[in-house]
Amino acid sequence: MxxxxxxxxxxxxxxxxxxxxxxxxxxxSYARNHKKLExxxxxxxxxxxxxxxxxxxxxxxxxxxxxxxxxxxxxxxQAGDLSGKVMVSCSLPMNADDTELVVxxxxxxxxxxxxxxxxxxxxxxxxxxxSEVLFSVFEARAQxxxxxxxxxxxxxxxxxxAAGLIRDVGFDxxxxxxxxxxxxxxxxxxxxxxxxxxxxxxxxxxxRFERFDRPR
Ligand SMILES: NC(=O)c1ccc[n+]([C@@H]2O[C@H](COP(=O)([O-])OP(=O)(O)OC[C@H]3O[C@@H](n4cnc5c(N)ncnc54)[C@H](OP(=O)(O)O)[C@@H]3O)[C@@H](O)[C@H]2O)c1
Numbered sequence: 037m038x039x040x041x042x043x044x045x046x047x048x049x050x051x052x053x054x055x056x057x058x059x060x061x062x063x064x065s066y067a068r069n070h071k072k073l074e075x076x077x078x079x080x081x082x083x084x085x086x087x088x089x090x091x092x093x094x095x096x097x098x099x100x101x102x103x104x105x106x107x108x109x110x111x112x113x114q115a116g117d118l119s120g121k122v123m124v125s126c127s128l129p130m131n132a133d134d135t136e137l138v139v140x141x142x143x144x145x146x147x148x149x150x151x152x153x154x155x156x157x158x159x160x161x162x163x164x165x166x167s168e169v170l171f172s173v174f175e176a177r178a179q180x181x182x183x184x185x186x187x188x189x190x191x192x193x194x195x196x197x198a199a200g201l202i203r204d205v206g207f208d209x210x211x212x213x214x215x216x217x218x219x220x221x222x223x224x225x226x227x228x229x230x231x232x233x234x235x236x237x238x239x240x241x242x243x244r245f246e247r248f249d250r251p252r
Pocket of ligand 1: 043046066067068130163225
């Protein structure tokens with residue numbers, strides 16, 4: 037698939053790199069320095085290039101939204117018409133200093149995005165995993181015990197696209213149903229971050245809730 041990365045920081049940079057290594061065509065966009073996007077594309081060692089958000093969105097089969105909540109409107113405006121596009125969002129509705137969710141607990145950032153941009157086929161995914169673990173999960177993807185990663189969305193074909201991308205990165209996708217499930221996964225992402233950055237187990241502990249969906 038062709039995948040447009042909207043926001044090429046910790047999450048977008050790593051996930052875009054892994055999508056390229058998994059064989060997808062990737063366009064990195066939206067950083068303050070275009071040279072950083074070019075370096076990401078070079079280092080991805082796959083079919084990757086740097087572009088503007090509009091170039092990333094053009095002809096994309098899927099988009100990854102990976103910007104701070106405060107940048108969502110700006111990057112989506114720059115991306116242009118996204119009608120009918122599948123968009124996987126790992127963006128969390130955090131305040132400016134990343135201490136609190138600004139949308140919770142009776143709704144979620146993902147639901148708010150979907151109501152503001154109803155023509156986008158939105159899936160919420162990857163926001164429950166710290167970026168630090170992504171490369172090691174990808175490197176271990178041939179092993180039988182893959183860590184689980186939950187995703188949700190209201191558009192079934194878009195959910196299938198997201199599940200494929202989650203699998204490509206090395207996780208077992210766990211379909212958590214409609215987009216409103218994001219009101220539970222987004223606060224859960226804060227627990228994950230707390231375990232990853234303040235607990236004693238480090239980032240790996242934070243995503244090792246694996247295989248809870250498997251029958252025993
Ligand atoms: N990091 C994690 O482990 C993690 C885990 C789960 C969810 N999330 C969520 O994922 C989203 C992205 O997080 P992140 O950690 O990847 O953030 P990040 O590293 O700060 O990346 C954000 C990207 O947006 C770009 N950007 C910011 N302001 C800009 C501007 N004015 N013009 C152009 N580009 C601009 C940044 O550019 P520069 O590269 O130039 O800084 C960067 O490429 C957030 O909503 C976060 O809550 C993050």
